[in-house]
Amino acid sequence: MYRQVGETWRKVFKEKTGDIRQRAVQLRKGPTMERVERPSRLDKARMYGYKAKEGVVVIRIRVAAGGMRRPRPTSGRRPKHMGVLRMKSDEPVKKVAERRVRERHTNLKMLGSYELWVDGKHRWYECIMVDPSHPAIMKDYDYRRRLGLVS
Numbered sequence: 001m002y003r004q005v006g007e008t009w010r011k012v013f014k015e016k017t018g019d020i021r022q023r024a025v026q027l028r029k030g031p032t033m034e035r036v037e038r039p040s041r042l043d044k045a046r047m048y049g050y051k052a053k054e055g056v057v058v059i060r061i062r063v064a065a066g067g068m069r070r071p072r073p074t075s076g077r078r079p080k081h082m083g084v085l086r087m088k089s090d091e092p093v094k095k096v097a098e099r100r101v102r103e104r105h106t107n108l109k110m111l112g113s114y115e116l117w118v119d120g121k122h123r124w125y126e127c128i129m130v131d132p133s134h135p136a137i138m139k140d141y142d143y144r145r146r147l148g149l150v151s
Helices: 002-015 019-029 042-047 093-104 135-139 141-147
Strands: 033-036 056-064 109-118 122-130
Touching: 002 042, 019 109, 033 093, 042 109, 042 122, 056 093, 093 109, 093 122, 122 141, 135 141
Parallel strands: none
Antiparallel strands: 033 056, 056 122, 109 122
């Protein structure tokens, strides 16, 4: 079943038709980081270890896509040596998104993240996170093993 869900998502991304455009508008209007009740892409979320239980959190984050821009130097230089444009980050956008979510939610552990949507300016990711101190998570052997709590 999850394979069919994944194929449907790939088709929707390729054609960009129907409900997905309205969702994209909502994503643009929404906040930069928000907690979501359920994952949008259940196949990817399950791949990273999502289970519909207490202690498991899904967070959607928006990150600016593309290169960086530095402040223009004040002294006289050749345009070639200005170093203003074509500045690239050493870190991929996905890692930036994961780092920002981890900084905001310090009590949660990251299981994984996947790309949700891309437009000309931004990339949206959904991060699957777990609260290791939650009783439901402490009872679950799979999560304890993933988080390294099993001795």
